[in-house]
Amino acid sequence: MKMRAKPHVRQVTMTMALVLMLSLIWTFPGLxxxxxxxxxxxxxxxxxxxxxxxxxxxxxxxxxxxxxxxxxxxxxxxxxxxxxxxxxxxxxxxxxxxxxxxxxxxxxxxxxxxxxxxxxxxxxxxxxxxxxxxxxxxxxxxxxxxxxxSVGDVYNLDLFVNSGVGQVNTWDEMIAAARKIRRENAAGQVEIWGYARSLNNALYDFIDLELAMNQLGTTMLPPEATKAQLNNDAGRRALNYIIDAKMAGMANTAAASTRLAEGKVAVQHMYAGYSLVNLAEAHKNINFSFRRYVGPEKGRDMIHFxxxxxxxxxxxxxxxxxxxxxxxxxxxxxxxxxxxxxxxxxxxxxxxxxxxxxxxxxxxxxxxxxxxxPMTPYGPMHPYYTDVRIPAGELLSKAVTGESAPQAALEEAERLINQIIEEKMSIQ
CATH class of the missing domain: 3.40.190.10 (Periplasmic binding protein-like II)
Known part of the structure; x- marks a missing residue:
């Protein structure tokens, strides 16, 4: 005949088991x-x-x-x-x-x-x-x-001083400074550029347009938007500034960073700040300065982060x-x-x-x-940003390089972005 444990015995046993378990946990905390x-x-x-x-x-x-x-x-x-x-x-x-x-x-x-x-x-x-x-x-x-x-503009202040150009605060002043600093030799070859963009590619052009639109108080793609909004007055003004600045500076930016290090570029646009320290250390003879992007008007300067x-x-x-x-x-x-x-x-x-x-x-x-x-992220904060930036940027690049009219590029890019978003949302 089996003996059944009395209630108080069972309670003591359970308590002892609990104490043993806790002591193991204390002794071997990794468990x-x-x-x-x-x-x-x-x-x-x-x-x-x-x-x-x-x-x-x-x-x-x-x-x-x-x-x-x-x-x-x-x-x-x-x-x-x-x-x-x-x-x-x-x-x-x-x-x-x-x-x-x-x-x-x-x-x-x-x-x-x-x-x-x-x-x-x-x-x-x-x-x-x-x-x-x-x-x-x-x-x-x-x-x-x-x-x-931060990502902003790096300046060669020596070229500004040598050209008699003061501080620039607006888009128009930037373009005027780029033209004044530009130097050509007797053969018509450019030796000093007043302005250079870090890259010429679809991603860069897409991000640059978003930056300029941000400085105009808007965005091409709000975070929760289902439609893009770049074919408008702000988009046109922003894209035209990008084109004008490029034409005033270095048309082919493949060698922009090299020329900057050689002291032959006065302003390099959209320069990654984390690269500046190494650049300055390697070229101590050049007086560099890292600054926020100038805006369409004074007081609308901005920085990428x-x-x-x-x-x-x-x-x-x-x-x-x-x-x-x-x-x-x-x-x-x-x-x-x-x-x-x-x-x-x-x-x-x-x-x-x-x-x-x-x-x-x-x-x-x-x-x-x-x-x-004000600070702005590196591109629109939209869930389909990574899906639209290259296809739309390729269309914008055609306007930047003169292959298509700015208006046509904006219309086509907006249409394509909307199409991609619609397709993505339909399969969610």
Whole structure:
């Protein structure tokens, strides 16, 4: 005959089992840790040792989360891998992305809104407002920026002084300065260019038109728009300025960066700020300056920014723990370590922008000084931006190179963008 344990005996046994389980967890904390995986990509080699150190220090600092931080070569290649990983149920919890592409992940449901976390941040106001707000789509923020870099115009001030040209503040003044600084030799060959665009290609022309339209107070493609709006007065004025500036400067920009380094270009347009420090270090005999883009009128100057961001992938089982990892990443001491390791980015924290350790040269200070409103992302913040930018940009390029009339290019580009958006929306 089986003896049945008395109630109080069963209770004691259960209590002892619970105590044993808790003691095991305390003794072997890894058994209870939540696994969080973070994919970081498109980083210089100097970031990898920092990332390993951050991972180790984070895992030692607490008993709740076990972080695996993977550093990958290219975010472009990783995007397709993320889609496959999500379908297979093996995606990371945190994914690095450029801010101007976040909208596509939000629109596809691949990223979760971060508002409930951000709203409870005691230091939310320490992050550059324009950069943080660029993550907003349909009323919610889907990515959190930790680093930022500016793209603007780099000036050779020596050429301005030697030509007797003062500071320029408007589009018209820029074109006039480019014409005045331009120098030809006796054979009619150009030796000094007053203005050069960094590139001549579809993507560059698309982004440049969006920039000029932003300076006119509008955009070709609002974040939630189903129709483009570039065949209008603002689009025409913007495209004509781009064409006029190019004609006043260097028509073929293939050698623009080389000529800039040789001291033969007065202004190079849409220059990545993170390249300036190395340029200036290699050519100390040239007095360079990095500045915001001049606008159609004085006071409408603007700067491009791009930002490194993290999003929480929607397939994660542990969004709260993923946010805790991100919180740790953006702590002032950790973010400073990352910025120093990267060597070419600036922090998204306002309180750290003027940190002397992060401004090792005059040119880094100039980059910092450009980061104030109004700022604009590197291209329209629309979920189908990556789908429309090259096809539409190819049509705009024909106008920039003189192969088609500006009006025709704007009409065709708008029509094509609308067609692509309609097709994308029909298969969602």
């Amino acid at each position: 209870a840790k939540v696994p969080i995986t973070m994919w970081l990509s498109s980083q210089p080699a100097t970031v990898t040792p920092w990332a390993e150190s951050f991972q180790d220090n984070f895992n030692k600092s607490q008993n709740e989360i076990e972080l695996t931080l993977e550093v990958h070569p290219s975010v472009t290649l990783l995007r397709e891998k993320l889609i496959v990983a999500m379908a297979a149920g093996v995606a990371p919890d945190l994914f690095y992305e450029s801010n101007n592409v976040i909208m596509q992940w939000a629109n596809s449901g691949s990223a979760i809104p971060l508002d409930k976390y951000i709203d409870n941040m005691p230091d939310r106001k320490d992050f550059i407002p324009d950069v943080l707000e660029s993550m907003r789509y349909k009323g919610h923020i889907y990515g959190f920026p930790f680093s930022v870099w 791009n930002a490194g961001t993290f999003m929480i992938v929607s397939t994660t089982k542990y969004p709260d723990q993923a946010w805790k990892v991100l919180e740790a990443f953006i702590k002032p001491e950790n973010l400073k370590g990352y910025i120093l390791a990267h060597g070419a980015s600036l922090p998204s924290r306002i309180s750290q922008i003027y940190d002397k350790d992060l401004q090792s040269s005059q040119y880094l200070q100039e980059l910092v000084n450009t980061l104030h409103a």
